[in-house]
Amino acid sequence: MDIRQLGRVDYASTYAAMQAFTASRTSDTPDALWICEHAPVYTQGLAGKNDHILNPGDIPVIATNRGGQVTFHGPGQVVAYPLIDLKRAGYFVKEYVYRIEEAVIKTLAHFGVTGHRVAGAPGIYVRLDDPGGHTPLAQRPMKTDPASPSAPGGTSPNFQGLGKIGALGIKVSRNCTYHGVALNVAMDLEPYSRINPCGYCGLQTVDLSTIGVSVGWTEAADVLSHKLATYLAP
Numbered sequence: 001m002d003i004r005q006l007g008r009v010d011y012a013s014t015y016a017a018m019q020a021f022t023a024s025r026t027s028d029t030p031d032a033l034w035i036c037e038h039a040p041v042y043t044q045g046l047a048g049k050n051d052h053i054l055n056p057g058d059i060p061v062i063a064t065n066r067g068g069q070v071t072f073h074g075p076g077q078v079v080a081y082p083l084i085d086l087k088r089a090g091y092f093v094k095e096y097v098y099r100i101e102e103a104v105i106k107t108l109a110h111f112g113v114t115g116h117r118v119a120g121a122p123g124i125y126v127r128l129d130d131p132g133g134h135t136p137l138a139q140r141p142m143k144t145d146p147a148s149p150s151a152p153g154g155t156s157p158n159f160q161g162l163g164k165i166g167a168l169g170i171k172v173s174r175n176c177t178y179h180g181v182a183l184n185v186a187m188d189l190e191p192y193s194r195i196n197p198c199g200y201c202g203l204q205t206v207d208l209s210t211i212g213v214s215v216g217w218t219e220a221a222d223v224l225s226h227k228l229a230t231y232l233a234p
Helices: 011-024 093-110 190-194 217-231
Strands: 002-008 032-037 041-044 061-063 071-073 077-083 116-118 121-127 162-173 176-184
Touching: 002 217, 011 032, 011 061, 011 077, 011 176, 032 217, 077 217, 093 121, 093 162, 093 176, 093 217, 176 217
Parallel strands: 002 032, 041 061
Antiparallel strands: 032 077, 041 071, 077 176, 116 121, 121 162, 162 176
């Protein structure tokens, strides 16, 4: 995998570059992983509803073709764009998402934080009162009894006591992926109060610094890129 540290780059031009890379790649094109940071921007997914953008102010809103609703990118956030040929890698989209989430969970573990999945709500979450605790969530994704229509916790995610620290949004074209995942490290979190993050009213968004972990952007980016390269390998 060709891992590239792009630094702080413009979102719109990076989005266009991902599309161009994916459109022009062949079966022989090496997979890539772009690691970067963006100036403040809101991005809206294909399923996005404008009423989830409450008060963008002077922060631009860019419509994209990834899945999901609105999210925020800004300085102090590590953004990772895996450009993977899933057919060549030998796994499907559902496993691809699982592998990205697992890489984020392992990155957080490196810094002493326990990341959690929430059933029905892609991304990674932390317990606000015990970020390093290992008690599993009742509403974590689980295999269900065929006689039971839903996992514990019901069909609507309950975010009480949780903060979202990693957001995921992907696009797959001709079996090849772009867009990716964002891990909050040390950000100005105020812009999240101007949206319903990922379409959820009242969802609290946190970063590593908020939960007491002091780590630089470069170190977090290095760890996340290593974990992604490991977990996204064929």
